[in-house]
Amino acid sequence: MNVQQELLNKLNSALNHAGKSKFYQNKGLQGQVESIEDFQQIPPTTKEDLRNCDPLDVLSVDMGKIQEYHESFGTTGKPVPVWYSRYDMDQQVKQLNSPDLDVKETDIVMIRFPYAISIPAHIFSRMFIEEKATIIPVSRGSLVTPYTRVIEMLKRLKVTILACNPTEAIVLADVVKKLGLDPKNDFAIRAICVAGELLCLERKQIIEELWGCEVFVYGGSTEAANVFVSCKKGHLHCHEDFYIEVVDPQDTTKIRTEGKGLMLITLLNKEAFPLIRYNTGDLVELHKNTCDCRLSGDILIHHGREVDQITIGDNSATMLEIQTALYQKKELGIVKYWKMKQEQNELVFYVEGEVEKASKEITLNLPFPNRVHIVEVGTIQNIEQLLVTTELRKASYIM
Secondary structure, X not given: OOHHHHHHHHHHHHHHHHOOOHHHHHOOOOOOOOOHHHHOOOOOEOHHHHHOOOHHHHOOOOHHHEEEEEEEOOOOOXXXXXXXXXXXXXXXXXXXXXXXXXXXXXXEEEEOOOOOOOOHHHHHHHHHHHOOOEEXXXXXXXXXXXXXXXXXXXXXOOOOXXXXXXXXXXXXXXXXXXXXXXXXXXXXXXXEEEOOOOOOHHHHHHHHHHHOOEEEEEEEEOOOEEEEEEOOOOOEEEOOOEEEEEEEOOEEEEEXXXXXXXXXXXXXXXXXXXXXXXXXXXXXXXXOOOOOOOOOOOEEEEEEEHHHOEEEOOEEXXXXXXXXXXXXXXXXOOOOOEEEEEEOOEEEEEEEOOOOOOOOOEOOOOOOOEEEEEEOOOOOOOHHHHOOOOOOOOOOOOO
């Protein structure tokens, strides 16, 4: 059996299973296709489709097989319902586990993703438990685990792996320094697993330098869970459980074999909540694997959400292009916290730093007018305030 026929068989199996749900029955999904080209003519599934359906209609299995429910929130509108069966959760362990991370039974892992509703904390916890490591669930956004308590546990318990989003890794390092400690020398962290934000190579290197350890990047969505993981060289490798297409944002029937486009993803091994040609809203590039690492999947370049792409006049830049331009600007030094705002016909960056005002305006290498405005340290991220957060304790009835 050739590779093309094997892929077609997997796609038809996914189509057949998805057709068991009321959601895809109502969309008129056909059970089988004769070729990859026929499959590419199936109308994409959108977030709006999922928001407008009954949450139970997306299920392709009986409720008795379901283990977890999560929701994906956008900036507006109703949430997207997401179901995972016991089988699905087991597969997440395989999709997350990277041979380069090389989890050991002696590893102590702090999970700093929020546990409420979103999926990363749950699948990371399961993966590390399956690998027989020890986990410490210190959910981000919880008053039970303020920063001072988290740092104290990181040091006292000699945590070896930290799992959090990229910004949190930087914030934690700054809190450590405020407490008079050194992230590199006073802690035992050997690796950081990050997810939940786009991360350009330069920013990844900043986190590695702050903590003196390797950073592994994971990415996907609540609907699909983890789709790719980075190798030691920083390449993002897609897992074989997903069929990814890159299409023209203006015409999703046009497949792009070069350059960036919208990512459509088909879940080839999902039991509870299969998705067919799901428009994730991400702009990506897809390349054949030429990396000599131990990961086999195609290499993906993640440009960020299409809605986050900035267009001024006739020129556009993706979030990856914007981040790269910002972090490559040597005059800014180490950039930790920043925001941007489109003001009339230019993009203005507000960067927190200690850079003295330049004799001329700092601009970035972007295809439209822009300028960088330096703001005082603490304006965007107030580290001092994080040190005085009140810890939530159990109710007390004694005066």
